[in-house]
Amino acid sequence: MKKWTVLILVFALLCLPGCSQSKPAVSGDNQVLHIGIGTDVANWDIIQFPDGDARFVWSQIYETLVRLDPDLKLIPGLAESWDVDDSGRVWTFHLREGVKFHNGTPFNADAVVYSYGERANVTKAKTLQLEKIEAADDYTVRFTCVRPIPLPTYLTHVAWPIASPSSIDAQGNFTGPVGTGPFKLAQQLKGQEIKLVRNDDYWGEKSRLEQVVFKVIPDASTRMIALTSGDIDMSIKVPESEVKVLEKDASITVHRKLSTFTDFLQFNCARPPFDDVKVRKAVAYAIDSESIVKNILDGIGVAARGRAYSPVMMYSDGNLPLYTADSNKSKELLAAAGFKDTDGDGIVEKNGQPLKIDILISTWSSRQQREAEACQAQLAQAGIKADIQVLETAAMEQLESQGKFDVILRTGFFVWGPYPHHVKIHYSKNYKSHYNNESYDRLVEQAEAVQDGDKKAQLYSQIQKMILDEVPAYYIVHEEKTVATRNRVKGYQISAEDPWLELDGVYLQD
Secondary structure (H helix, E strand, C coil): CCEEEECCCCCCCCCCCCCCCCCCCCCCCCCCCEECCCCCCCCCCCCCCCCCCCHHHHHHEEECCEEHHHHHHECCEEECCCCCCCCEEEEEEEECCCECCCCCCCCCCCHHHCCCCCCCCCHHHHCCCCEEEEEEEEEEEEEECCCCHHHHHHCCCCCCCCCCCHEEEECCCHHHHHCCCEEEEEECCCCCCHHHCCCCCCCCCCCCEEEEEECCCHHHHHHHHHHHCCCCCCCECCCCCHHHHHCCCCEEEEEEEEEEEEEEEECCCCCCCCCCCCHHHHHHCCCHHHHHHHHCCCCCCCCCCCCCCHHHHHCCCCCCCCCCCCCCHHHHHHCCCCCCCCCCCCCCEEECEEEEEEEEEEEHEEEEEHHHHHHHHHHHCCEEEEEEEEEEEEHHHHHHHCCCCCCEECCCCCCCCCCCCCHHHCCCCCCCCCCCCHHHHHHHHHHHHHCCCCHHHHHHHHHHHHHHHHHCEEEEEEEEEEEECCEEEEECCCCCCCCCCCCCEECCCC
C-alpha cells in the first residue's frame, strides 16, 4: 500500500534565562478585529457554493480534512494522516480525535460521511466523483473514487468543509453553520456585518482574538477610507489602484503575494463566432496582457499571456511559448475566418453580419470591470465590437446554462490550492465546460489518474500547450493577492492560497 502519511513533529523548546519565548504583551482586553469585505455571506450551508468574499468568513467557522501551509504544501487538518491503495482509487483518512463542533457534538467519521454525502455541493456538482464513502470506525473514513484521483488535493477547499450533521433538523432543514473552526457565528446583520466570537473549546491553539467582525462594504474606495480612518483593521482584496497609495501610509502595511488565481476569458465554443479556433486565437493576439498589468492594474499581478497556470501552481510550465499582442496577426486570423471590414466602420463582418460579442462579468469584482474595459478597447483595434454586461451571479448562471453567451470573464474556478484542478473547466463533461475535445478529455483523465510524478508533469505540460493552441479560454492575468492591515494588527502572514483567510497567530497591539 502506498502511503501518503503526514507525521506531525512536536518540538520542545528549551529556553535559557534571558531567552524567553513568551508572547508579546497585548495592550487592553479589546481583541476585536474588524475586517472589510466586499460581499456578504448569502449562504452557510454545504448544499451551495459560497460566492465572493463569503469563503473568507467560512474559513473561520469551518475546517477541512487537509490544509495547506503558507507555501501551499499539504498538511494535516481534521485528518491527521491518509493513505491510498495501489489502484489510486481508495483513500483512507485517519481523523483527529477529541475535536468537537461548536455545539458540542463530536467530530467523527459520520460527520465526514455527511459532509461529502448527497447534500454536499461538491458531490452534487460531480466535482468530487465518489463511488462510495464509508465510516470504517469512529475515526477512520474510506473514500472509494470513481477513478484514480489525488483526493487530498480536493479536500483543502473551504467551500467543501466538514459540517456537523446536527446543522439540519429532523425535517432536513438547515438551521445554521456548525463547524469546528476557531470562531463561531454570533450574529449576522444582512448587508452590514457578520460577528464571529472565539471558540473557546477549539481543538488547536486558541486564538488571541476574542471576536472577528466582518464589515460588508461593497464599494472598494469606501473600504479604503474605512481602513485609513481606522474604522476597520484589515481589508481583503485591496484594489490595485490603491496599493501604492497605501504603501506610503506609515500606519498601514500592504501584504502582497502571487496567488493561485488567474483571470481569463472563457469562450462559448459551441456557437459562432467562437466555434472557430481562428477567431479565438484572434482574440488572444488582440489582448495585451502586459499592458493590462502595467497600465490598468498598476503593476500588480503577472501577465499570463494565455498561460493557464499561475507560476505558483504545481506543474506550471515556464517554457511554453506564450502569446504576444499583435493586432495585425489578429486581423489576419479574422480574415482567414471570413471576417473583413468591407464598409470601413472599423468592425469586421462576415456575410454582412458585424462581429459583435458580449463579455459577461460579475458584479463583485472591480478588477474584472477594469480588465473587461481594457479588453473591450483592445478588441476594437482588431475590429471586434465587444459589449460588457455586468450581471448578478444568478443571471449569469442562467445565461450560461442556456448557452446564451459569447465570453465570460472569470477568475480562478476549480482553483483552491496548488494542484491544477482548473483544467477540468474545459473537460467536456464538466458542468462549466463550453469546449468539447476528446483528446483534451483523455489528457485530463490520464494526468489526474497517473501517480508517477514525472509522467504527471509531462501530461500537465501537454494540457497547458493544448490550451494555448486550442484557446478554449484566454488567460490574462495571474492575480497578486493583496491584503492591507493597520499596524496594530500583529502576526498576520499572507498566503498564496485563495480564498482562505488565515488568522492563526493574529492579535491586536496599539
